[in-house]
Amino acid sequence: MxxxxxxxxxxxxxxxxxxxxxxxxxxxxxxxxxxxxxxxxPVMEDLRTLTGKYGEEGDKLLFKVLNNGDFLNKASAADLAAKDSNKVIPQIAKRGLRxxxxxxxxxxxxxxxxxxxxxxxxxxxxxxxxxxxxxxxxxxxxxxxxxxxxxxxxxxxxxxxxxxxxxxxxxxxxxxxxxxxxxxxxxxxxxxxxxxxxxxxxxxxxxxxxxxxxxxxxxxxxxxxxxxxxxxxxxxxxxxxxxxxxxxxxxxxxxxxxxxxxxxxxxxxxxxxxxxxxxxxxxxxxxxxxxxxxxxxxxxxxxxxxxxxxxxxxxxxxxxxxxxxxxxxxxxxxxxxxxxxxxxxxxxxxxxxxxxxxxxxxLNLFPADASEDLQYLLVCLDDAALEHGFGLVSRLRARGVHADLYPSAAKLNKMMKYADQRGVPKVVIIGSEEVKTGKYSVKTMNSGDQHKIDELNL
Amino acid sequence: MxxxxxxxxxxxxxxxxxxxxxxxxxxxxxxxxxxxxxxxxPVMEDLRTLTGKYGEEGDKLLFKVLNNGDFLNKASAADLAAKDSNKVIPQIAKRGLRxxxxxxxxxxxxxxxxxxxxxxxxxxxxxxxxxxxxxxxxxxxxxxxxxxxxxxxxxxxxxxxxxxxxxxxxxxxxxxxxxxxxxxxxxxxxxxxxxxxxxxxxxxxxxxxxxxxxxxxxxxxxxxxxxxxxxxxxxxxxxxxxxxxxxxxxxxxxxxxxxxxxxxxxxxxxxxxxxxxxxxxxxxxxxxxxxxxxxxxxxxxxxxxxxxxxxxxxxxxxxxxxxxxxxxxxxxxxxxxxxxxxxxxxxxxxxxxxxxxxxxxxLNLFPADASEDLQYLLVCLDDAALEHGFGLVSRLRARGVHADLYPSAAKLNKMMKYADQRGVPKVVIIGSEEVKTGKYSVKTMNSGDQHKIDELNL
The missing domain is CATH 3.30.930.10 (Bira Bifunctional Protein; Domain 2)
Structure with a gap:
């Protein structure tokens, strides 16, 4: 299906x-x-609470929820045989959506x-x-x-x-x-x-x-x-x-x-x-x-x-x-x-x-940051950097910074494409140099600018 | 009813x-x-999306939503006559609640x-x-x-x-x-x-x-x-x-x-x-x-x-x-x-x-302020104070202060009881003296302490 x-x-x-x-x-x-x-x-109300409150047209537009179990058991055989939908409703549905x-x-x-x-x-x-x-x-x-x-x-x-x-x-x-x-x-x-x-x-x-x-x-x-x-x-x-x-x-x-x-x-x-x-x-x-x-x-x-x-x-x-x-x-x-x-x-x-x-x-009145609240995506160039990156992302999150980590050391192109799809404004690129110095390359996605930044300035 | x-x-x-x-x-x-x-x-899913995913017991526990209009029209007369609820369901209900x-x-x-x-x-x-x-x-x-x-x-x-x-x-x-x-x-x-x-x-x-x-x-x-x-x-x-x-x-x-x-x-x-x-x-x-x-x-x-x-x-x-x-x-x-x-x-x-x-x-672990976020209720002792109070509450709200005003100059007892029922932490009492001086009597409901406070310190 x-x-x-x-x-x-x-x-x-x-x-x-x-x-x-x-x-x-x-x-x-x-x-x-x-x-x-x-x-x-509740989303579901007793159908009697809703029925008759919105006029005849409104009653028709109410979504009715079928009783559970053997719901036909208590319905009138005559009304079912006559296929009289309106008469059968209260016999098989006691709930409605508001x-x-x-x-x-x-x-x-x-x-x-x-x-x-x-x-x-x-x-x-x-x-x-x-x-x-x-x-x-x-x-x-x-x-x-x-x-x-x-x-x-x-x-x-x-x-x-x-x-x-x-x-x-x-x-x-x-x-x-x-x-x-x-x-x-x-x-x-x-x-x-x-x-x-x-x-x-x-x-x-x-x-x-x-x-x-x-x-x-x-x-x-x-x-x-x-x-x-x-x-x-x-x-x-x-x-x-x-x-x-x-x-x-x-x-x-x-x-x-x-x-x-x-x-x-x-x-x-x-x-x-x-x-x-x-x-x-x-x-x-x-x-x-x-x-x-x-x-x-x-x-x-x-x-x-x-x-x-x-x-x-x-x-x-x-x-x-x-x-x-x-x-x-x-x-x-x-x-x-x-x-x-x-x-x-x-x-x-x-x-x-x-x-x-x-x-x-x-009117284009949504602020740019209304669409995505992730602040940083960390991408790592090798496995040692990934281990380092997991520690860094953990510390950033503990400080309340919205941060995510690409979960493997994939090709940079692939990871940057992911960053783009996520709509994240800044990407932190971590390689062996960054692991050694603790100075991270941060790329601003909009402008393409790249700067070295300390952990505490992220 | x-x-x-x-x-x-x-x-x-x-x-x-x-x-x-x-x-x-x-x-x-x-x-x-x-x-x-x-x-x-959506709350409502196609019933075919849900059916069979939670075992036989789960299927029984799904809430099904009745088709609108003349829903019995397309149902099998034989199944209705047999009151075979399970067989009739897909004939009269195409929606289910998640x-x-x-x-x-x-x-x-x-x-x-x-x-x-x-x-x-x-x-x-x-x-x-x-x-x-x-x-x-x-x-x-x-x-x-x-x-x-x-x-x-x-x-x-x-x-x-x-x-x-x-x-x-x-x-x-x-x-x-x-x-x-x-x-x-x-x-x-x-x-x-x-x-x-x-x-x-x-x-x-x-x-x-x-x-x-x-x-x-x-x-x-x-x-x-x-x-x-x-x-x-x-x-x-x-x-x-x-x-x-x-x-x-x-x-x-x-x-x-x-x-x-x-x-x-x-x-x-x-x-x-x-x-x-x-x-x-x-x-x-x-x-x-x-x-x-x-x-x-x-x-x-x-x-x-x-x-x-x-x-x-x-x-x-x-x-x-x-x-x-x-x-x-x-x-x-x-x-x-x-x-x-x-x-x-x-x-x-x-x-x-x-x-x-x-x-x-x-465990009594909800913080006290989790239950009510109103900061001040203003109560006014006469109609001139009420007019003044409406101005004050308007200015407080414009500053982002969560404030409300009792809408008439009622008896103080009645208004304090309302404040208590609302669970508001502080009540601002406004009478002719307060209107004149702009220094408001602020009562802390927990302690009963009362102090005079300027508008900008509210």
Whole structure:
């Protein structure tokens, strides 16, 4: 059998693992600096925990794990004979692979509520599984990187998470545009436009503004039941670009005014405290943080602030990147009532690590040393040198130097080719002269330069 | 529905994740220092890659993932009617969860052979799944931490991996006894004892010496077909405790002599180069590295050196630990021929992270700061202080200080209780006086001491 991986899954070569870890490490570092705590949940969840949480389509995309042993024994003969797959699933599979990190987090909070201090700030960087049709950039097994705080409705967290987004993209060297809106503002607009009952239709149309333009939105709004008055109100709304202009439009909506007040407070905090207080000159080279009245994002779930981050295509050198959202999130009024626990509001963000990887690759933003952390490869020209080299590599490693030794006295060409394949920046060449003097020939692979160096200077 | 985790799987609280990461980080650090490179393979493998690789029992313990969509459609109606679970499996499940890290590694080496430089040194720290009956200390989802080098039969690697085991357990503060043997020595003994054809029987009996004593081994050997002469030879062999005494016993066995020569060379290298060259006084407080003629370990797979590491119960304070192997490994002549690629010998080790966790917990060897990495919690006595506190926590985080802020001006008692639950070592108390002077009251939670500290000294 010719070995293969399953479609939608991937092997990672060492350099790829390191570059992925470079991203995960930066995200994790800032999660921790901001006081988020790591949790872990199992890959396999009780299928009843997962089923029904992601809509009918989501249920289909869940990977189900077959019960072990004689799993058909307890299945209904009639359902098997009818080949009724959907009916048979719960009879032969009680486990599923997690589909996201949010539902397992909700289960976790409910199960461990007595062991947690609220507000509880958690992060998780873990893979999830979806039986989506694989395509470029979409996998059946991929990572999510989530930070959430639950048990508080303080707006300080909205500002904090914006700072966190800013800190991560700043360290990644990627200029991002962080867009904010508030679901209550959209609810207010729906109210004013007389579309409170079909707010979803309204936001679906609004959300497409980027793609289909104003005329397209008007057409879609009409198709979705907006009358001429509603269309006018909505168009006027879409033309506003700052919060102060939106406020008068929503003066008659309580929920709308509340949304504006929340977002104004969030922006006030961000502007006053955005670390590390960049000067105006610096700000031009940094992430942009903007109000976006057209931002809609998973409305069923979110109830307050919503975030979405994209590559800033106005920033120098980033203009040609075609990539959707690279991070996002928002506030929700209720995380856990699906599992019987009330009053657990929260707010969270999620980084799209797989897309961030593709962007950093395309913009050549990975640092050179993100791909390989070996510092020295020792190559030895004869057996006595090899014995000496083994002692040297042992002492280097004991000092914490990342070092490796080619395991035989092979031809120099062959060993240098190996060094090249390993991507090691420096090669230590050891022959009888080096053994005698303790001065090693160190070749820098990039430049070809070669110098004699003492052990302690390696 | 009351939410629950599946039997044999676990949630981890933040302090547990951190202590687990403490172990993984130390193992990973030394893997990298020694030049091992990270790879990742998918959690789901083609079931054909996994089936038949772990024996009949192993096949039963594989978790199989149900095909998506109308999975029963293509299944045989007759097999379904007969409820023949084993026959139906391949018809409805083409995916399985990985059972160990070795078979996926073999598949990986074959698939990516043109992208890898040999000798290829890889590590992986990833979970695996087995449908074993869950019991104390045995889980259905657990981590393996493996380092292997393939594509070389140099004995330098046997010595290097011993150094690596020593380095990890030294940094963990755990006194370990690292036992070495060589499969060729056991093969030689089987030859001399006339048991070459039932070497497995011989080694199963020998392996039990610790548990059933000499008399028990004799009884078992006889039951397994050893004649009186064989028993005599084997007993004499078991009484030897160093390689020099074993050598004459195996003088008539070529394979036995080779095993002795290999192990002698390995010990020579270890003794000469074991980093960081501890003095004799230090050595007493360090890991022991010993030849163990009774060490058998998974003989079907290993063909040369074998390792097994246990807690050193002779070391001060470690005498009461009841725990089996905490790490192990060995050399194999052939990793990849199951996937059609010949001549790929290697040697590897694996750390039992779950058991190491239990041991460190029992011996109280986790450092205090392994459980929580938050440095400061800021608590604010009124709303003006909270506004000030948000600025302070923003600036601290921008400097890389791990800091958090209680999100409202609550009662001091309540906030201090939260600080205690979070396990944070220091609390910064901010009231109107602190806002005015910029000198913050910092309380050390352990001692209760309280001092005034400037922002820049936080």
């Amino acid at each position: 010719k070995p293969t991986t399953l479609k939608g899954t991937r092997d990672f070569l060492p350099a790829e693992v390191r570059r992925r870890d470079y991203i995960f490490d930066i995200i994790r570092k800032h999660f921790r600096t901001f006081g988020y705590q790591p949790i872990e949940t 589909y996201d990190l949010t539902v397992p987090f909700a289960r976790y909070v409910v199960m461990h509520q007595n062991d947690l201090a609220f507000p509880f700030k958690r992060y998780a960087i873990m893979p999830v599984w979806r039986a989506d049709r694989p395509q470029k950039g979409r996998y059946q097994e991929f990572y999510q990187c989530d930070a959430d705080v639950v048990g508080s409705d303080s707006l300080l967290y909205e500002a904090e998470l914006t700072q966190l987004l800013d800190a991560v993209f700043t360290e990644l060297g990627l200029k991002a545009v962080i867009r904010l809106n508030n679901r209550k503002i959209l609810a207010g607009l729906a109210e004013i436009a007389g579309m409170a009952d079909n707010m979803m239709d309204m936001t679906i149309a609004i959300d497409k503004l980027d793609k289909i333009g104003e005329d397209g939105v008007v057409k879609e709004l009409k198709e979705r039941g907006a009358d001429a008055g509603a269309v006018d109100v909505i168009l006027q709304f879409l033309k506003t670009s700052n919060l102060d202009d939106v406020a008068p439009l929503l003066a008659d909506s309580e929920v709308g005014k509340q949304g504006i007040a929340e977002l104004q407070e969030t922006f006030r905090l961000i502007k006053k405290h955005l670390s590390p207080n960049p000067s105006p000159e610096e700000r031009g080279t940094k992430n942009r943080i903007e109000f976006d009245v057209t931002l809609a994002r998973g409305l069923n779930y979110y109830t307050g602030a919503i975030y979405e981050v994209a590559v800033d295509t106005d920033a120098p050198g980033q203009g040609n990147i075609k990539m959707g959202s690279i991070a996002g999130g928002g506030r929700y009024a209720d995380l856990t009532s699906i599992f019987g626990m009330k009053n657990m509001p929260g707010v969270g963000i999620s980084f799209g690590a797989e897309r961030i990887y593709d962007v950093l690759e395309e | 009351k939410p629950t985790t599946l039997k044999g799987t676990r949630d981890f609280l933040p302090a547990e994740v951190r202590r687990r990461d403490y172990i993984f980080d130390i193992i990973r650090k030394h893997f990298r220092t020694f030049g091992y490179q990270p790879i990742e393979t 059972y160990d890290l070795t078979v996926p590694f073999a598949r990986y080496v074959v698939m990516h052979q043109n992208d890898l430089a040999f000798p290829f040194k890889r590590y992986a720290i990833m979970p695996v799944w087995r449908a074993d009956r869950p019991q104390k200390g045995r889980y259905q989802e657990f981590y393996q931490c493996d380092a292997d080098v393939v594509g070389s039969d140099s004995l330098l690697y046997e010595a290097e991996l011993t150094q690596l085991l020593d380095a990890v357990f030294t940094e963990l503060g755990l006194k370990a006894v690292i036992r070495l043997n060589n499969r060729k020595i056991l093969a030689g003994l089987a030859e001399i004892a006339g048991m070459a054809d039932n070497m497995m029987d011989m080694t199963i009996a020998i392996d039990k010496l610790d548990k059933i004593g000499e008399d028990g081994v004799v009884k078992e050997l006889k039951e397994r077909g050893a004649d009186a002469g064989a028993v005599d030879v084997i007993l004499q062999f078991l009484k030897t405790s160093n390689l020099d005494d074993v050598a004459p016993l195996l003088a008539d066995s070529e394979v036995g002599k080779q095993g002795i020569a290999e192990l002698q060379e390995t010990f020579r290298l270890i003794k000469k180069h074991l980093s960081p060259n501890p003095s004799p006084e230090e050595r007493g407080t360090k890991n022991r590295i010993e030849f163990d003629v009774t060490l058998a370990r998974g003989l079907n797979y290993y063909t040369g050196a074998i390792y097994e590491v246990a807690v050193d119960t002779d070391a001060p304070g470690q005498g009461n630990i009841k725990m089996g192997s905490i790490a192990g490994g060995g050399r194999y002549a052939d990793l990849t021929s199951i996937f059609g690629m010949k001549n790929m010998p290697g040697v590897g080790i694996s750390f039992g992270a779950e058991r190491i966790y239990d041991v460190l917990e029992e």
